[in-house]
Amino acid sequence: MMTLDQPLAATSDTTSTVIEVQGVYKQYARLEYRPSLRHEALNLLRRALRKQTVAQPFYALQDVSFTVRRGESVAIIGRNGSGKTTLLKLLSGIMRPSKGSVRVNGRFASLIGLQAGFLGELSGRKNIYLNAAFHGVMPRQIAPYVEDIIEFAEIRPFIDTPVKHYSSGMSARLGFSIAIHVLPEIIFLDEVLAVGDSAFQQKCIAHMLKLRDEGRTIVFVSHDAGAVQMLCQRTLWLHKGRLRMDGETELVLEEYQYFLQHHASEAQ
C-alpha cells in the first residue's frame, strides 16, 4: 500500500514548470445574461428593433499569463474583486477559462472559501475523511494522519460536533490542516489564514515554509503583507482582472502599497 509520507518523487527536477497559465480570460455569465428561452426571445426582438441592449460583458480575468516552477511559492495580491479567487478556481479546475489555457501538472489541494468544502451536518471527524476524499485520498490512506490533523488544527474538544457549529476560524483551521496533511505537490490557498488568530498564523507560516523547503509549490491569496513577505519570493498583482505586476515580492508590495495610498479613490 502506498503511504502519505513517501518523499516527493519529482523534486529533484526543480526547474520544471508546474503551473502554466496562458492568455486566460474568464467571463462570468451575469444574472441578466443567464441564457433562457425568454431571454433569448427578448434579445432577438430587441435586436430586430435595433435597440442596442447588449452591454459590455464582464470579464473577471483578462489576458492573464504566467508560469510557476516547481518549488516556487507565489502570492497573489490585489483589491477586492480583482479576480484573485477566480484565478484560484481556474487553477484548481472548478471552472474553465472562457479563453486561453490553464495547465497544472501535479496533484494539488485547494482551499477556497471559508467553509472549505465541508458538509455542515457532519462532525469534524467525518469531514476530515470526506475532505481528504475530495482531495483524492482514500480513507485508509488518511486514517493514520487523522490524529495529527486534529492536533494541528487545535480543535480536539469539538471534533465530534457538527461543523456547522464551528466558528469560521475553526473550520478554516481544520481545512488548512487537512490540506497540508494530504501532502499535495501544489497548494492553493485563498485567504484562509486571515481568519485564524496570530498564533495559528505563525504556526501555519512555519509549516508552509517547511513544505516549501520540501519542494512543494504554494500559490496563495492574501491581504497580509507580512505573511506574503515571509513566505513568497514572488508576487503577482492583479488589478481589475489584469496582471498588473509580476516579480520580486518586495518590489511588488512596495508598488502596491504606493498604489493603495495614492490611487485608492481612482481605483473605484
Add this chain to the structure above:
Amino acid sequence: MAISFAQQKFETFKLPLSVLRLLHYTANVAILIGAHLIAVQIRLRLTLGNVLGAEYEPQPPLFFLIMAAAQALAYSLAAWSAQTPLRRLLTPRSQFRVLLLGAALTVLGALWLLPDLSQLQLVYFSLIVALLGACLVVYPGRINPQQGSDTFFLHLWRLWHNRALLGLWLRYNIQSRYSQTIIGIFWIVLLPLATSAVLALAFSQFLRINYDVPFIVFFLAGLVLWQLFSSGIFGGMAAILSKMGLINQVNFPREIAVLLVIGEGLVDFCFTFLALVIVNALNGIYPNGMWLYLPFLLLLLICFTLGVMFFLSSLSLMIRDISQLVSVIMQLLFYLTPILYPVENIPEQFRFIVLLNPVGLIIQAFRDVMVYGRAPDVLSLYYPLVMAFTLLYMGYAYFKANESRLADFA
C-alpha cells in the same frame, strides 16, 4: 507519486488517440442505432398510418451497415476538418447538440418512413448519419492530444478513482438521515404502506373494483418501484442546485452528486422492498425462483432514471422552470403508468400509452415477478432496455459536456 491522486489522470490513463477515436466511433454508431431501435419500438406501438405487423423485422442488417459506413465517411471528413480552421466549431457542446438533433431526426425518420423499408428510407438515414458524423468526431479528435481531457473514458476513469468519495459521502448521508429522526427507517417504509393501505380501502371497499390479487399487494409492488424512480427524478433535479456551495469550492467529478441521489434512493428501496416482501408473505405470496429477474429489472430502471437525471440535473441549473414542469409531468405520469390499475383494464385504443412508457413496462414486469410469480414478457423489455442504455449514455455525455459550466451558474 506518494498517493494515487484522482487529479493525476493524465499519467494514469492514456490510450492512443487512434484507439480513443475507434471507441468513440463505435459509441456514436451505437447511439444512432439505439435511437433507431427506440423509434422502431415506438412505431410498432403506434396505430398511425400503416400499422406495422408482427412480421416486421426491426433490425435489418443492411440498415446498420449503411449507418456504420456513413459514420466512417463522416468521421474521416471531420478528422480532416480538424486540421482546418473549421475545428473551432467542433466543441464538445456543439457536437452534443448535433447528436441530439441527429437522434431526433433518426427517430422522426423511422416514425415517418418505417412501414416500407424502401430505398428512400435508406437514403434518408445515410444522409442524416453522414451529416451528423461530420460533427460527431467526439472530443479526442479535436482536442490537443497531450491534454487528453474530456474524453468519455477519462471521465469514467476519474469517476472510478473517486469511488471512495462516493462511498463515503453516501454512507455519511444515510447515517445522518437515519440518526436524526427517532424511528429512522420507519418513516421511509411508512409512506408507501400508509398510501397503499388507504388506497386499498378506497379501491377495494368504496369503489369495489375487483383485482385478481389483494389490492394492497398489487399496488405496493408498483409503488415501490415508482418511488425509486420519482425520488431519483426529483432528487436529481436538486442534486447540483443543492450542492452549489460545494461545487463552487471543490473540484470533484460532479456526477457523484447525481449518483449520490440514486444511491440514497436505492437504500430506501431496500427497506420498502422488505416491507413489500412482508406484505406479500402475509397475503400468501412467497419468494420464488422468478426473483432472479429482479436485479435485471432494477438495473434497467436505475439506468433509465440515471439517464433522465443527468439531463435534468444540469438543465435545471440553466432553466429554473424545469422543476415545476417536471413535477407536473411526474404527477400525470403516475396515473398513466399502470400502478393503480392492471393493463388489461385499459381499452385497446389507449394501450399504446402504456407501451410507450418504459417505466410502466418495467413496473409491469416487476409485478409479474413479485405478485404473480411468473416470468416477465422479455420481448416487452426490449424497448426499455434500449431506451435505458441509450439515455444513460447520452445523459452522461450531456452532463459531462456541460460540467465545466456548472460553477458559472452559482
